[in-house]
Amino acid sequence: xxxxxxxxxxxxxxxxxxxxxxxxxxxxxxxxxxxxxxxxxxxxxxxxxxxxxxxxxxxxxxxxxxxxxxxxxxxxxxxxxxxxxxxxxxxxxxxxxxxxxxxxxxxxxxxxxxxxxxxxxxxxxxxxxxxxxxxxxxxxxxxxxxxxxxxxxxxxxxxxxxxxxxxxxxxxxxxxxxxxxxxxxxxxxxxxxxxxxxxxxxxxxxxxxxxxxxxxxxxxxxxxxxxx
Numbered sequence: 179x180x181x182x183x184x185x186x187x188x189x190x191x192x193x194x195x196x197x198x199x200x201x202x203x204x205x206x207x208x209x210x211x212x213x214x215x216x217x218x219x220x221x222x223x224x225x226x227x228x229x230x231x232x233x234x235x236x237x238x239x240x241x242x243x244x245x246x247x248x249x250x251x252x253x254x255x256x257x258x259x260x261x262x263x264x265x266x267x268x269x270x271x272x273x274x275x276x277x278x279x280x281x282x283x284x285x286x287x288x289x290x291x292x293x294x295x296x297x298x299x300x301x302x303x304x305x306x307x308x309x310x311x312x313x314x315x316x317x318x319x320x321x322x323x324x325x326x327x328x329x330x331x332x333x334x335x336x337x338x339x340x341x342x343x344x345x346x347x348x349x350x351x352x353x354x355x356x357x358x359x360x361x362x363x364x365x366x367x368x369x370x371x372x373x374x375x376x377x378x379x380x381x382x383x384x385x386x387x388x389x390x391x392x393x394x395x396x397x398x399x400x401x402x403x404x405x406x
Contacts, residue, residue: 199350199351200220200221200222200224200350201220201352201354202218202219202220202221202329202351203217203353203354203355204216204217204325204353205219206358207358207359208312208358208359209359209361210361213282213284214289215282215283216280216281216283216293217278218296219276219279220276220277221276222275222276223276250268254266254268254279257292257296260295261288261291262287262292263282263283263284263288263292264281264284266280267281279296286308289309290308290309293310293323294307309323315402316399316401316402317399317402318398318399318400319355319396319397321395323396323397324395324396325353326385326387326394327394327395329387330387330388350386351386351387351388352385353384353386353387354382354384355396356380357380357381357382358379359402360379362379363403364378364380364402364403365378365401367381367400368398368400368401369383369397369398369399371385378403383396383398
């Protein structure tokens with residue numbers, strides 16, 4: 179079973195044929211008691227539009243999502259066994275080339291263990307790893323959550339035998355991280371890159387994965403106020 183980062187890198191390599199934009203988005207909705215919902219989405223709809231405009235894929239051609247679907251089966255099976263994780267769901271939309279992984283978590287520990295399965299393919303040695311920390315009045319993204327750095331390394335490995343410029347080929351590949359607080363308000367953040375919405379119920383950050391000027395270290399702290 180390939181690691182999730184390798185699978186995503188493979189999808190990105192396939193997208194180079196169409197010079198299309200891919201968006202990887204990670205949304206976490208967190209309630210005051212530490213429970214919530216995690217959603218990871220890979221959106222390749224622009225690539226699908228280009229394929230359709232060129233007459234569609236050949237009948238014998240394999241969908242870009244097929245390998246990911248195959249490898250996600252054991253990942254989802256393990257995810258359903260994680261304590262505190264429920265409502266596990268993977269939606270693979272072949273009509274739009276969008277694949278979404280979603281699960282509910284009962285606690286911070288369950289969130290981090292669920293993410294270890296989705297991102298690292300197994301809790302195993304990742305037991306106890308903290309990607310996010312929820313404190314009384316703060317929500318923290320830790321250095322452990324280095325998905326962009328790992329994805330870039332995975333893609334470099336996939337391309338090591340090919341003379342290709344990642345910065346040029348993948349300049350429009352974006353990563354969006356949104357944290358939502360339905361029963362709290364966001365006061366401020368420690369990073370200028372993090373944007374707070376008008377309702378002060380969510381904070382988000384967007385990065386272009388392969389632009390040289392981008393800092394891929396996404397550690398930040400969100401200061402929280404009282405419930406509404």
